Amino acid sequence: MSSSDASLHRQAETLYAEHHSWLAGWLRRRMGGEEAAADLAQDTFVRILTARETPALLEPKAFLATIARRLLANHYRREAIERAYLDTLASLPETLAPSPEERRQVLETLCAIDRALDALPAKAREAFLLAQLEGMKYEDIALRLGVTTRTVGNYMVRAVQACFFAQEHSA
Structure with a gap:
């Protein structure tokens, strides 16, 4: 692990330790569900860990909220696509329904x-x-x-x- 990777890893650990519970609560209020909010909170930190670099953070909560908002938008968009697809499938005869x-x-x-x-x-x-x-x-x-x-x-x-x-x- 290079020194920049180690630095990024330490920064992510610090962010996680200091802000994970806040972020999970923030997401829970927006999503209304414990499990999905916990998943998106984890995904937020995975994004940070897989990034090539993380900017200097003056406002870590704003940084985390920005990443989480993007993931939340993707989550809702995927749900909308899934709903539309399932609605379309519901109109098919059962014999044509995919596995x-x-x-x-x-x-x-x-x-x-x-x-x-x-x-x-x-x-x-x-x-x-x-x-x-x-x-x-x-x-x-x-x-x-x-x-x-x-x-x-x-x-x-x-x-x-x-x-x-x-x-x-x-x-």
Whole structure:
């Protein structure tokens, strides 16, 4: 372990010892559940431990809350994706319903694609969603976004690549 890794590890230990119970309580109030809040508190500290570096912390609670808010947003987004997927499955005839393993794999892929799209620039993400969910043509998307049709094509290539690689990594 290098000296910078050891320093980061000590800093994370100190943060954990001094602020874990505060963070777990903070998350519990926002989530209304002990178990999920404890999981997200742990995930917050795992993020710190796996970071390459941690900035000098003048406000450690604000730092932890920022990381936890991001994880909380991801948690709620995953729940929304899962709910939408399960609602869709509920409308299928039982004979077409996927196995639990297939459901898990599809849900993981959907979440990976959601993360990939979220990492795209806003206009690229919007162009992709307008084309895929609204069925809009490139020309109409270009007018709506105030860009050229060629730019919409470039956005679509980026988005499709992001989805492809997200799916590859989730498989």
